[in-house]
Amino acid sequence: MTESDVRDGTVSCEVDGRGVATVLIDRPSKLNAITFEMVGELAAILARLRDSPARVVVIRTAGNRAFSVGADIGQFSTYAAEDMWRHWIAEGHRVFRELSELHQPTVAVIDGIAVGGGLELALACDFRIASDDARFGLPENGIGTIPGWGGTARLTALVGYAHACELVLARRRIDARTAHEWGLVTSSHPTVSLDTAVAEITDDLLGGAALAQQTSKQLLRLAANGADAAVLEALASGFTANAPDFREGVTAFLEKRTPQFSHPTSSPSEA
Template identity: 40%
Template sequence: MAYQNLISELKENILYVTINREKALNALNKDTLAELADVIAYAGKTDQVRGVILTGGGEKAFVAGADIKEFSDYSGKQGEDLAKLGHDQVFNAIENSSKPFVAAINGFALGGGLELAMACHMRVASDHAKLGLPEVTLGLIPGYGGTQRLTQLVGKGKAIEMITTANMITASAAETIGLVNYVVPQSDLMSKAEEILNLVKQRAPLAVSAAIKAVNTAVNNKNGYLTEIEEFGKCFETADFKEGVAAFVEKRKPNFQGK
């Protein structure tokens, strides 16, 4: 698929996805969401992709929110459908992907932008980034999992404060409350995201996928312990497990094949 709003490039088993609407502060419109859905599906089914870095074009914004003009006259049913479609094809698709997604937050991450970052498995922010969920200033609430994922990441009290005040917080404050994993200078943002995925690339792909599934189950009101037990057992049937044990015994680096 030829993308109009994204730049997608696969290098050394890392898929780099840049939302390329810099003049619009990379706001999420329907076309951009459709393209994101396509590239997420591609990442999931392509063995050469071992991880994804998601970022925004330019240095001002990761994603400054959704394109409000597109849904300003929606009915309640249209609003509900909009949220469900985004959940299924983009936000939940990222969270449930077998490949780890790292959000490289290069500026404002507001509304749908912060919700997109929170759907990723890990977040690295530049030191000038600002994060927030301003939806209540529009008479809305966060519509792409914002109320759920923010609560999971920072706890109920802080989540309610951020959502109901609509205040932005700094990257350093976001790191303090666990909203982002790391804060780095803008010049180091991509290299830090790469550093994380380069470590993940050394691990067994099927085990990485199983771990993501088990952790997701733990935070989504399901029996995470049962999922962990099942996924742990499945790992014993993989060639990667046999290779990992052999490499440990032979005191060498493992050569995982994702099988």
């Protein structure tokens, strides 16, 4: 593998005037295989998005053959065992955890194959909108390794132990319909309707009050880990009740009109 093979992939981000940030994984010639350098680019983008006025983060990849086939095997196979532990796995975990912990809702748009680290990238998002042509799997055992970027935990939380065993231990690849039935993806659509479905969920997300929405996302994450909802929801309710959006929301409800929330806006830009 040459240096140009490793460095031909990029990760970029643009934020539109509505506050929708689109992150693009761009390496279609390698089926969007993710290099260590690309993980670093994603980390830098997430750091900027964390404090940006972006309301929704959409993860897309280039081309229509694969969402992503995961980690670049040619690159990570060159790592010594200690470097695999200290760098490749640790950095991937850190960055995907930062993605999952963004305040903004995140949407993965999946067209084509999503396997290995590519599926793990999608699992770190809140919504997974797939085309009917999408295929999913975690085949790492077949090359003598394991899912290394949080896949075992996030997959099991979504689909349960038995189905997770099918993907990880039996290395089965499932289609979009099965993934939807299992709860792995939010919804699946014909490829020609995929962008429409993404626009619909994005519009729904933009219609909510930003502070309440982002606080709710934190509550949902904590609830999944067994946190006491009675205590946290009381605190969060008091917090959001002091926001102008709460007063606007209640007033709009009583006046039977659409609320005009005070969402931050941004000019189209690169994040």
